[in-house]
Amino acid sequence: MSSILTDPTTRPPRSAEPAPGRPEAAAPEAVAAQRRSLVHRVERSARAGVWRSAAVVLFLLLWEIGPQTLITPDTRVFLPPLHVTLGAWVDLVRDGTLQTHLQASLTRSVLGFGIAVVGGITVGLVVSWYATVQSFLTPLLELFRNTAALALLPVFTLLLGIGEVSKVSIVAYAAFFPVLLNTIAGVRTVDPMLIRAARSLGLSQLRVFQKVVLPSAVPTIFTGVRMAGTASILVLIAAEMVGAKAGLGYLIVNSQSSFQIPQMYAGILTVSLLGLAVNLGLVRLERHFSRWRPDATGR
């Protein structure tokens, strides 16, 4: 999924008009040639854009036309065409319901995600700094990491109730491990040569950590942060479906049980757009922090 998002060529082609202001600089033929090559380039990127969005457009078309032609009216109720869903979405926005639920979800995920990032990086640095702590804790961390966060949802609900605390906690829990493990991995894979070079300059252990280990681990840590972002949305929606009075997950489940099917699809659409936006933002952030890596631009 992320490969589509990380590819810079998917960005809408910038309107490419011939640069104004210097018509006297080139001969008319050269200008014409330049314009031709420009036209070519615009054409090529437009064609690439069409090709890349073709699958999504086809899917949306199928969603629109399929329910109206392929299935019987009594099943159509469960799978309304796209325009009905979009209509429900606009209604939800207009009366403010969607904003309320979106805000509830965002607050929880940002809180949980924030706690996870700060906690994961801090614990990760401490654990990887002390080798004995690391060998002591790693088996336990592996055990927790391989326990699906949602399997623990009943535990969180039992201990913390169905309020905000349990939601934020489960999000923080699910997002914590990618950050933690990537931080440990980032610190562990520092080139020992760089540490030798820094030590040869007389840097203290703490300084080496601050000026060599940490910056070298940053790209790996941010990969963990991006994974945590995805995980936090995923787990939050599921948690909201089980027991909540607000939030996008609640909106989806509640619409379903009260037979407001278009609203349910509008909620699902919102969730996927939210996921896309979060991932896009985090990918940008990750790329910004790893721009010194030779492979960072080509991914």
Add this chain to the structure above:
Amino acid sequence: MTAKISLRGVGKQFVVRPSRDQTHAAVLDALRDIDLDIAAGELLTLLGPSGSGKTTLLDLLGGLSTPSSGQVLLDGSPTTGPGLDRGIVFQQYALFPWRTALANVTFGLEQQNLSRAARDLRAREYLELVGLAGFEDRYPHELSGGMKQRVAIARSLAYEPDVLLMDEPFAALDAQTREQLQDELLRIWRTTGATVVFITHSIEEAVYLGQRVAVLTSRPGRIKEVVDIDLPGREGGTDLRSDPAFVAYRHRLWQLLHEEIARARDAGHRRIQPDGTEGAA
């Protein structure tokens, strides 16, 4: 002759961890009884077969490890750990990939009490000295091998150490770039007047650069012989490498080195890594 660096009976042993073909831990003699004086402002090359403990010796000089026996004296007093009075240039450049060329050169300067502007000024100066003016904002992955090593040399020179320790710095470069950087090094050495200890396994390089060449024996590394190199016309643009005197030195060192290589082969030595573990030679 006032010695800048004195090695007095220096030995270094490693404990080798048990491995598959060696079930018990063993003590490995990397260096034994090294006695060597290096004068201030001298350029000494250290020539030895692989596994002779060249890098181990450099680590001791750089203060990255401590000798098991004997003493390493710098200006007459024993060394205590690494410091900005010595700069090390590594074979694999060891540049910080997240820092630009300029920021790599300022790395050592950040240890000193210099303003940011003063650091940048000094770094630019040294990048220019190594012929990299205009490349300040490039990241290491945007530079060629030769350019990376130039940045590394500038980084080590920038904080103006008295001693420059170089661990096979040109071994990973192509022949042309290597010769070019050898000439650059000689020029820089004359400009700065630093004491240079240059490790190499290339006989030609040892003769070309060194005022003296210290030949190490195969493991355990000892000083086999120190050969004074007296070549006229180093400054001129002549083809020094085909000068009869150069060829004679080359041959002499070849004989010294090849006795050791043969000895190492007979003993079935394995190479010692800097961290004390063993790998196949």
